[in-house]
Amino acid sequence: MPHRNEDGASIINLNNAKIVQKNFTVLSDVNLHIQRGRFCYLIGKTGSGKSSLLKVLYGHLPLKVGSGDVAGFKLETLRAGDVPNLRRKLGIVFQDFQLLTDRNIEKNLKFVLEATGWNEKAKIDERIDEVLASVGMKTKKHKMPHQLSGGEQQRIAIARALLNHPQLILADEPTGNLDPETSNDIMTLLKRVALENNCAVVMATHDYHMIQNFPGEAIKCEDGKVSIMNTAELFE
Numbered sequence: 001m002p003h004r005n006e007d008g009a010s011i012i013n014l015n016n017a018k019i020v021q022k023n024f025t026v027l028s029d030v031n032l033h034i035q036r037g038r039f040c041y042l043i044g045k046t047g048s049g050k051s052s053l054l055k056v057l058y059g060h061l062p063l064k065v066g067s068g069d070v071a072g073f074k075l076e077t078l079r080a081g082d083v084p085n086l087r088r089k090l091g092i093v094f095q096d097f098q099l100l101t102d103r104n105i106e107k108n109l110k111f112v113l114e115a116t117g118w119n120e121k122a123k124i125d126e127r128i129d130e131v132l133a134s135v136g137m138k139t140k141k142h143k144m145p146h147q148l149s150g151g152e153q154q155r156i157a158i159a160r161a162l163l164n165h166p167q168l169i170l171a172d173e174p175t176g177n178l179d180p181e182t183s184n185d186i187m188t189l190l191k192r193v194a195l196e197n198n199c200a201v202v203m204a205t206h207d208y209h210m211i212q213n214f215p216g217e218a219i220k221c222e223d224g225k226v227s228i229m230n231t232a233e234l235f236e
């Protein structure tokens with residue numbers, strides 16, 4: 001298949017990529033290689049390009065300059081029809097949870113499974129129970145989203161991201177709406193499920209307290225460029 005590239009152990013590869021919003025270049029000369037199973041922050045000031053970079057990685061913004069691939073999908077030749085297939089390989093988690101408010105948790109998860117080709121009821125029920133158990137939310141299956149706290153809704157959003165066994169989770173400020181204690185819980189959860197599923201995580205965040213609590217590797221967006229650093233450098 002011309003639109004796929006299964007080479008190498010990296011789940012994300014960008015080579016001399018330019019990240020563009022409308023006609024405005026947000027980031028240029030982006031060279032990024034993230035191995036399978038790695039956890040990496042995405043940091044940088046407001047407007048530095050974190051969300052734009054994530055959008056290119058999940059096929060929401062086209063890669064018009066440079067080359068790259070995510071989960072085996074070539075980005076520079078990605079067609080609209082390939083995007084759902086790429087998204088099936090990814091788990092995406094947003095700041096505002098984005099649960100469907102008109103149905104309960106079980107039906108939120110069922111909706112995603114059915115939309116991605118699952119059709120056997122027993123297997124659907126089993127997978128929903130598995131992901132809810134892995135985020136400690138099995139008893140909340142019949143609750144509506146508004147009956148859950150922000151932290152619980154984010155746990156459900158993480159469970160939803162895990163449904164199709166993703167190789168990569170892209171998280172855009174997943175703790176942005178949560179208090180510090182709940183943020184730490186969500187971070188612990190994300191790190192654990194990533195490890196258990198051998199899943200890479202790229203997580204955009206502004207939260208330096210959390211970065212200090214959970215040090216690691218970071219992709220930094222600054223002055224239109226991207227670099228890799230260790231978060232310990234932020235606190236020297």
Ligand SMILES: Nc1ncnc2c1ncn2[C@@H]1O[C@H](COP(=O)(O)OP(=O)(O)OP(=O)(O)O)[C@@H](O)[C@H]1O
Pocket residue numbers: 021022024026044045046047048049050051052053221
């Ligand atoms: N839809 C859009 N159309 C045009 N320009 C955009 C659009 N979205 C973002 N931009 C511009 O692209 C640049 C990068 O924005 P982006 O949202 O990627 O930054 P960010 O680092 O995620 O910021 P924040 O931390 O505030 O979420 C900004 O200058 C922004 O104004």
